[in-house]
Amino acid sequence: MKLNEIIQKQGTSPDKLINILMEYQKTKNTKELTREDLKIVAQELGVTEALVYQVATFYTLLSTKNRGVHIIQVCEDIPCYVNGSVNVVAELENKLKIKMGETTYDNMFTLEHTSCLGCCNMAPAMRVDGKLIGNLTPEKISEIIDEYRGEKK
Template identity: 40%
Template sequence: MQAAQKQELHEDSLCARDVIEKYPREQRFTLAILQDIQRKYKYIPREALEALAEYLEIPVSKLYGMATFYKALSLTPKGKYIVTVCDGTACHVAGSMVALDEIEKCLGIKAGQTTEDLKFSINTVNCIGCCAIAPVMMINERYYGNLTPKMVKEILDEYRGE
């Protein structure tokens, strides 16, 4: 491993400690700490898991189990913009898979993947809770409904242009 990579990993661990040490040393806060780490980094770095395991005095394997159990947590880097496509019944019937196909085509990646430049990630979920405007996608915290392939392309182009 190169010196720059080692320094970056060390800095990730130190920064994660800032998040971790806001909480008492109690296991009941584990999920909240993992969520805060994820919010900060857009994923949970290995070094952060190790720092948290040390802080809570629990095995890294227990934290790894939690991080892989919850779909909202990720051990791999996510993009700046997380595109979440609803595939619940209403959205599916209204054409969510057509919208997903267009997103994948526009970004050159499949659901569950992240672009090489770490700008976009695609996720699918069973329900976003906006059935009245199906099909729906979210980009980070912003909702887009009544999607058509043309709308999807225009929306993604706006985010690309930023």
């Protein structure tokens, strides 16, 4: 679905801003909101480009950067940190052969930090394509990545 079709469906009220950005981002292979996208949304909703940019860069579910097919967001807040999120990140970086904030060469995975995911009782936790996964261990990371690569069922 094109951006103007989504705006037409959602309506042009400024309170639809996040919904429009989320829905449009999902339709893009790069999962990236470009400057041109933000400009169009601002014009259609009658708000400033600065406001749209602030929203697009504030929420971790939105991005103004090119991202892979699967977006892995590792919680970096204290409960996850004390339960070993550093080891989880190290295993993800090792398995994916990228550093935090990067996208794999085949554009399959993007690795990001995020704030608390609201599931501290299963720390350390991460979100993959919106799905929460907790009680992570380096072994579990390897299995999860293999599953997303389609190498394991």
